[in-house]
Amino acid sequence: MSDTSAPAYRRILLKLSGEALRSPGSMDNISPEIVARIAEEIAQAHRAGVQIGLVVGGGNFWRGAKASVRGMDRATADYVGMLATVMNALALQSALERAGVPCVVQSAIEMKNVAESFIRLKARSYLDNNKIVIFAAGTGNPFFSTDTTAALRASEINAEVVMKATSVDGVYDADPKKVSGAKRFDTISYQECLERQLKVMDSTAFTLCMDNKKPIIVFDMHTPGNITRALLGEPIGTTIS
Numbered sequence: 001m002s003d004t005s006a007p008a009y010r011r012i013l014l015k016l017s018g019e020a021l022r023s024p025g026s027m028d029n030i031s032p033e034i035v036a037r038i039a040e041e042i043a044q045a046h047r048a049g050v051q052i053g054l055v056v057g058g059g060n061f062w063r064g065a066k067a068s069v070r071g072m073d074r075a076t077a078d079y080v081g082m083l084a085t086v087m088n089a090l091a092l093q094s095a096l097e098r099a100g101v102p103c104v105v106q107s108a109i110e111m112k113n114v115a116e117s118f119i120r121l122k123a124r125s126y127l128d129n130n131k132i133v134i135f136a137a138g139t140g141n142p143f144f145s146t147d148t149t150a151a152l153r154a155s156e157i158n159a160e161v162v163m164k165a166t167s168v169d170g171v172y173d174a175d176p177k178k179v180s181g182a183k184r185f186d187t188i189s190y191q192e193c194l195e196r197q198l199k200v201m202d203s204t205a206f207t208l209c210m211d212n213k214k215p216i217i218v219f220d221m222h223t224p225g226n227i228t229r230a231l232l233g234e235p236i237g238t239t240i241s
């Protein structure tokens, strides 16, 4: 893939699956090889001139709702989940810097020894100056998700689009991991996702994107090259608008 393709977007918000940082069959929650490959793909889009805000999930370590079903206090479990996203953010920052991309981590929970605190105007200034900003620790509030964080930060940094890089290649009429023969959409409206209760994102994230007119592109991040393709605006996955 060429570094010289003209990007379709000026500024985007990329939401990376935490789960997808784990290598199948390995005990490691984070695979350094996978993280390096993702960083190189992001770096290619960055070199082409796309300004990139990043949110990474925590599903490779922890999901608050699942721990709560097993008896843990939900809010506490969610804070554990938010801290998990900080570990992923640090791994990505390190890999992006190795790939030659200047990168700052801003955390929604104060932890000044490892990350800056989230300050919206500072984040925008970094992006204007072509640094990647990784938004860690979710929204800083329990009962939310990193998909909602992506929708929120996209509006705060005035990104043109939310790109959800995940383990499925788009939005289906049912969970394709559970229902064989589920049908994939090339495009779908926010309203239809909400009415059909499609679980590829939570309803808060859909609603926030709908209210703030941020299209969402859902695509498969396991296929090598897909992250760069999506960031450069090539048609990929499912567009929700």
Ligand SMILES: Nc1ncnc2c1ncn2[C@@H]1O[C@H](COP(=O)(O)OP(=O)(O)OP(=O)(O)O)[C@@H](O)[C@H]1O
Pocket (backbone or CB within 6 Å): 016, 017, 018, 019, 020, 056, 057, 058, 059, 060, 146, 147, 165, 166, 167, 168, 170, 171, 172, 173, 174, 175, 176, 177, 198, 199, 200, 201
């Ligand atoms: N209608 C649907 N279309 C596509 N995927 C769906 C649908 N319903 C449920 N899913 C599931 O949604 C998942 C993606 O969302 P999920 O929030 O679980 O992961 P993620 O955000 O990629 O990971 P993480 O939470 O680690 O960041 C897919 O693995 C898929 O199985």
Ligand SMILES: O=c1ccn([C@@H]2O[C@H](COP(=O)(O)O)[C@@H](O)[C@H]2O)c(=O)[nH]1
Pocket (backbone or CB within 6 Å): 018, 056, 057, 058, 059, 062, 063, 064, 065, 077, 078, 079, 080, 081, 082, 084, 085, 137, 138, 139, 140, 141, 142, 143, 144, 145, 146, 147, 149
């Ligand atoms: O704003 C937020 C974001 C996340 N959490 C918790 O973190 C985990 C991991 O995030 P995923 O989006 O599931 O990858 C999530 O399950 C929540 O427990 C949060 O509380 N608030």
